[in-house]
Amino acid sequence: MKVNIDEIRKLCDPSRDQHILVDDIIIEKGAIEKLPEIMKEKYGQYKKVAMVCDENTYEAAGKKVEELLPDVITICLNPENLHADEHGVGAASEKLDQYSDLDFMIACGSGTIHDITRYYAYEHHMNFLSIPTAASVDGFVSTVAAMTWHGFKKSFTAVSPVFVLADSEIFSKAPMRLTASGVGDLIGKYTSIADWKIGHVITGEYISLPVVKLEQDILQDLIDNLDGLGAHDFTAYENLMYGLLLSGLAMQMIGNSRPASGAEHHCSHLWEICAINDPIDFYHGEKVGVGLCLISEVYKNALAKIKEGNYKVKNLVDVEFDLIHSKVTNEALQQEIIKENTPNLLANIHGSLLKEKENEIIAILEELPSSEDIISWMKKVNALTTMHELTLDESLKPLTLRMSPYARQRLTFMRLLKFYDFYDEIIGE
Numbered sequence: 001m002k003v004n005i006d007e008i009r010k011l012c013d014p015s016r017d018q019h020i021l022v023d024d025i026i027i028e029k030g031a032i033e034k035l036p037e038i039m040k041e042k043y044g045q046y047k048k049v050a051m052v053c054d055e056n057t058y059e060a061a062g063k064k065v066e067e068l069l070p071d072v073i074t075i076c077l078n079p080e081n082l083h084a085d086e087h088g089v090g091a092a093s094e095k096l097d098q099y100s101d102l103d104f105m106i107a108c109g110s111g112t113i114h115d116i117t118r119y120y121a122y123e124h125h126m127n128f129l130s131i132p133t134a135a136s137v138d139g140f141v142s143t144v145a146a147m148t149w150h151g152f153k154k155s156f157t158a159v160s161p162v163f164v165l166a167d168s169e170i171f172s173k174a175p176m177r178l179t180a181s182g183v184g185d186l187i188g189k190y191t192s193i194a195d196w197k198i199g200h201v202i203t204g205e206y207i208s209l210p211v212v213k214l215e216q217d218i219l220q221d222l223i224d225n226l227d228g229l230g231a232h233d234f235t236a237y238e239n240l241m242y243g244l245l246l247s248g249l250a251m252q253m254i255g256n257s258r259p260a261s262g263a264e265h266h267c268s269h270l271w272e273i274c275a276i277n278d279p280i281d282f283y284h285g286e287k288v289g290v291g292l293c294l295i296s297e298v299y300k301n302a303l304a305k306i307k308e309g310n311y312k313v314k315n316l317v318d319v320e321f322d323l324i325h326s327k328v329t330n331e332a333l334q335q336e337i338i339k340e341n342t343p344n345l346l347a348n349i350h351g352s353l354l355k356e357k358e359n360e361i362i363a364i365l366e367e368l369p370s371s372e373d374i375i376s377w378m379k380k381v382n383a384l385t386t387m388h389e390l391t392l393d394e395s396l397k398p399l400t401l402r403m404s405p406y407a408r409q410r411l412t413f414m415r416l417l418k419f420y421d422f423y424d425e426i427i428g429e
Helices: 005-009 031-042 055-068 086-096 111-123 176-187 189-203 209-230 234-254 263-272 284-308 321-327 331-340 351-356 358-366 371-379 394-407 413-419 423-427
Strands: 024-028 049-054 073-077 104-109 127-132 144-149 152-157 163-167
Touching (some): 024 031, 024 234, 031 055, 031 163, 049 111, 055 104, 073 086, 086 144, 104 111, 111 127, 111 144, 111 152, 176 189, 176 209, 176 234, 176 284, 176 371, 189 209, 189 263, 189 284, 189 358, 189 413, 263 284, 263 394, 284 371, 284 394, 284 413, 321 331, 351 358, 351 413, 394 413, 413 423
Parallel strands (some): 049 073, 049 104, 104 127, 127 163
16 A cells, blocks of 8 residues: 555644654565665664664564664563553663663554654654554554553653554454454544544634544544455455555644544543552554544434434533542542543633534534444454443443543543533433
8 A cells, every 4th residue: 555655744743843854654564574675775874773672573573674784682571461651661670771772663563562762762752664464553653652640641751763664464464353453443533533523613723624624534544444344354454554655644743642532532541540440451443443433423322412402501610529529539540530630621612612513513513323232343353342242341432431531631522511400311310
């Protein structure tokens, strides 16, 4: 699949100093064979290169990298309980710090390996090249490292790869569960786009319509190619990887995760930090996909209530500090959540504005596919769709919906729903 990076760059708004930081992307069968040529022609100034992988991704692609680049230093991590957190970074740093003169890195793996690599590369002022071994997440070209740091989900400033070599012969052979995770992460853009549009309508926050159109095209291509993923069709796999990478480029252009992360991600973040639940060990896209199923159902139910017209809105909504104190028993985490919600995102929003913007909100929510359609699409790749499949008790659903907006300081329709008098009913309380 040809990626025309120069065409994508045209979507950048120069008046807002938007940029794409990736030099180029190659998605094709046998792409990894081009590694020596790319390193020589584009990055020949670098003298000491380290590859970060884990034992699984070493078998999938790391061995081949060693064949192609005999001088590469291999940092192979134990995949058991390996996460993008202070422990994962510590394990990699312990090995990487032995080489004081490293000047370039290769991330050979999926999301966790990439976040660990980009974090280390940023801290040590290095560039890196990406070799994704699974189409599992949209963060390969991210400029932030999404980490669970001392129990709280944080986004650290990091670096994007300068080049992506995505070999479809490699990532199409990844476990189907990883591919399904990528589908969950990508299909979650339905609600994140709705949240961005509604945020723009309510507060006037910046929105890029070209980037929205890009994301919507990605979603349509994903739905059109889902059957091919089940049949292990190379074209379908390349299309999924392309969509995930484009989603990452959309975040690069905007400078944050707004185009690709909304209320569905906040559910995932809440579960990851174990604010209301015991620890769970699932892929990012699996948790996002389940969050999407919950949020899309709530949004469609809210749409029906708004269209009925006989609702009332509160004038002001404060942060539910009593709820946070009562439900989050870990005091340090409790304080982190309170800090994340100070100041109150809704402080300057009045309920009357939601009434005033009712027609625009309705139009945005009507564009969302139904939760039934979303679930049927995800089932085509055996993606997870319920809290039970995440080993979470279904009784936590109302609390998840109420608490998840507090996981991040970002305006979503899920947070705005707290203004409506039907709120308790639609979240199941």
